[in-house]
Amino acid sequence: MEPENDTQISEFFLLGFSEKPELQPLIFGLFLSMYLITAFGNMLIILAISTDPNLHTPMYFFLSNLSFVDICFTSTTIPKMLMNIQKESKVITYAGCISQIYFLILFAVLDVFLLSVMAYDRFVAICHPLHYRIIMNPLLCGLLVLVSWVMCILNSLLQSLMMLRLSFCTHLRIPHFFCELNEMIQRACSDTFLNNVVMYFAAVLLGGGPFAGILYSYSKIVSSICRISSAQGKYKAFSTCASHLSVVCLFYCTMLGVYLSSAAPQSSHSSAVASVMYTVVTPMLNPFIYSLRNRDIKRALKRIIGIPVM
Template sequence: MEPRNHTAVSEFLLLGLTEDPALQPLIFSLFLAMYLVTILGNLLIILTVNSDLHLHSPMYFLLSNLSFTDICLSTSTIPKMLVNIQAQSPSISYTGCLSQVFFVLCFLVLENCLLTAMAYDRYVAICHPLMYTIIMNPSLCVMLVLISLFISTVDALLHTLMVLRLSFCTDLEIPHFFCELAQVIKPACSDTLINNILVYFFSIILAGSSLFGIIFSYAQIVSSLLRMPSAGRKYKAFSTCGSHLLVVSLFYGTGFGVYFSSAVTESSRNTAVASMMYTVVPQMLNPFIYSLRNRDMREALRKKLSRLTFFR
């Protein structure tokens, strides 16, 4: 088959989770509901943190940035899928596909970095409580977010530019509901060795360094808790980490699940379903995890909702 240069590619075909027409309305309703819950839940977290003075702390500043990232990540994938189902057309333009590749990678890496920054925040709060306000000052918090954004943007831009150099064959079908980098590379006719090396290299470096930072932070936290004489103080200190640990477990657990599912199965559709578990589900559940397990957040949300009810 003769390859054609990427400049001649006008569109890709996103085959979605299934081609069964009978299941399309169900998938549309499910993803629409999940998207609305994600947007509303994370917006409520952001508004609550910004409006309540008791939540103007480094931990909640990072949480509001995480919520914003969750909104952006979900918006990068779900709306286009809903439009395609409604229009009964699986097409996505070449530019649109590359844009999805960039934004999905950018916000995934940004979430990865923010979770690491939040682990560091908990480490300082528990292991160095007297120095917390000095170490976790507003300048450092802003710097952590900006560094995370810089790393994520550079990583996403590098991979997107590497896709630009590829030539594609006539078979431009992507068995996925969004343009995932690995699935976009597969139909290329030109050599993708460098692309694949970069994908694995940066995935290992970014995920590995973040996981190391999180594990190191919690190892120090556990060590500090064991030295505390009071069981009540231990529980109170560690309870502030519970929500973050759940979010980390959900994010990395689903991410590794996608990796292992793609390694043990040849079905791209199964991989697409697994990918949904780390690009859609964690972003929807994060607001519930933080609002249900965090007493300060619950109280602030209760006040916020009572005010909204009063104004009605």
């Protein structure tokens, strides 16, 4: 027997960052700029990797997938917020809210999975360089990405279906710029015990598991780098994973900031501000981190733009 959804309302209100009318043009311009930079920067990374045969390697294959996911991640929230500001409306439909939750969880967890897969790729490249091409073959790379997508889709579907069993008896005012899972569960007027259990279990399993894999990979990488005798060899080995390590630190630190801000009392507004870091700022910075620290990416981008390559 399927749980009955007795939701009595058909729309919610996203309060955003401020209700002051004079601040809305500033917020609109700021987030539109960040969204365009994110989309353009990540599309350039994908274009550079797809058009340069020298970048057809496992590391850049995973990077192009990460860039695609980052575009989708920001597209889940920012366009709706910009549309609401333009229309001077804060309304989001019930179906739209559930859809946002589904895609937000999907792309957030996909980010985590892809970062862990990229850490494994760097582990094999540095710790087993002679067997790298054999281990990281096209079949395994495709399988790792496919499994990541399947697991994330199933998790998002489960979380969304769990939301459908909840009831919301009053006009819900969400102090956020998107429908965030934890915020929605806290504001339901029906029993949320099972939802909380599923949410935290998934967070530990699908968030903590990949993070543990990243820590293990980098512990082996650091151990392997320390055994290299020459300083130049150590620098070269570390430089191959510096960009990825920077993105991992940025993503997990911002996620930790969101968790700490949401745990504090009366923190809905600070939680919304902190959420901007991992939903908007991190996807926007990823192309810069990878392009500024990577000669191959910079060379491919110069070819696309038309700058002579030295």
